[in-house]
Amino acid sequence: MKSSRLVSLLLLLQTRGPLTAARLAGELEVSVRTVYRDVEALQAAGVPLYGDAGHRGGYRLLAGYRHRLAELYAREAEALVLAGLPVAADELGLGPHFADAQLKLRAALPAPLREHVDRLRARFHIDAPGWYAESTEAPFLHEVADAVRTGRVLEVRYRRWKEPTDVDRRLEPYGLVLKAGRWYLVAGPGPRTYRVDQILAVTVTDEEAEIPDDFDLVAHWRASQEDFHARLYRGEALVRISPRGATRLTGATARALAATGTPEPDGWTRATLPVESPQHAHDTFLGLGAEVEVLAPEGLRESIAATVRTLAERYA
Structure with missing residues (x-):
């Protein structure tokens, strides 16, 4: 949208200082001609923006001019709210400063947009750590x-x-x-x-x-x-996996299933999945129980079979 691009152009000049038309075009991903038209539109609207010629030239704003936060668009205000990570700010010792910044941002917004942002904040919560991750203390x-x-x-x-x-x-x-x-x-x-x-x-x-x-x-x-991921998965395993087992795959193995999987008549899927190591593959596929059958490599298949025989004797 042109209106959003004009705001972006203003903020670029406000935060970075003088910029050439070519540099602005690169930042905004538009043509230099479009930058010229946008500058003319801003000047016509009364924005104190002027250009200097020469090697060190470029467009600049009159000293002291600041674009008002009240001109933020709803999507931009939403992005600022959702981008904030209060937990991270607290861990870095910036919790009070983060809260002050949020208050200042809220106060600078027009009333309708402020109410919209308040509703958004009440409906979204970011909890970054995984379910099974233990909290780690980092004292320094x-x-x-x-x-x-x-x-x-x-x-x-x-x-x-x-x-x-x-x-x-x-x-x-x-x-x-x-x-x-x-x-x-x-x-x-x-x-x-x-x-x-x-x-x-x-x-x-x-x-x-x-x-x-x-x-x-x-x-x-x-x-x-x-x-890291390229070094992590050093091997492959050919498997048959049931629909229920497929839903329990995550990350690289789930992506590999989608990329290499071939449906079979009984509803199972034959696929080549990446594995970290023989031991990790043994533990992973054994954890899927009867929902998976390892076809190759033969050594992995034999190690799983040996474990199953031991379990069968133990629970006989």
Whole structure:
């Protein structure tokens, strides 16, 4: 919508300063000609927007001009409400500030939109952790978050899974990620990922962290997740699975079932599913009971059969 694009153009200039028509076109995903027309429309509406020519030129707003929050659209106000994570703010020590920001946002909205947002807040609740995930204490989260905000180097005592388990590390914090109720620190050198709840001691130094100019936290996290899943599933199993068993598959196995599944006359489905390891596959498929039959590899089939024979003798 043109009206929404005009607001976006204003906010870009307000938050980033002077921008060229080409840069604005790239940010808004429109043509440069469209940017010219939008600028003319804003100027005609009385917005103090002007352009400077030359190498350092670009469009800018008159100093002191601010776009009013009252001009937010309903969908934008909804997005601001639903994007807020009060639990995360509390864990980072920002709970009171988050509440103040919500109050200020609410006060700035026109009455009809304020009532709409209040109804929305009453009907949506975000509970990020999974059902079976135990809550993890991260006693040094505040210190780590402060180092991320101020760009200071951390000296930590960290507990890892392999020997020696407790190690000392000098970390340059690049960013924090909240994943399924657990905080992760992405830090150099590397960068590598560290569980914040596994930090045993921390010192925030006065040394300034050197973060690469081209580092993108979101892009890095997505790439690391893709790499993790690629390394996680190293094998495959050919199975037959019942309709009831199929409903109990999740994640990569459910996606593989949908992609490779072939219906059979008895209502079951034959499919090739990814597996992490022989032991994990054994435990997973055994947990599905009689709702699945492993056809290959033969070693996995034999290990499950051996366990079933042991169980049959035990419960005879």
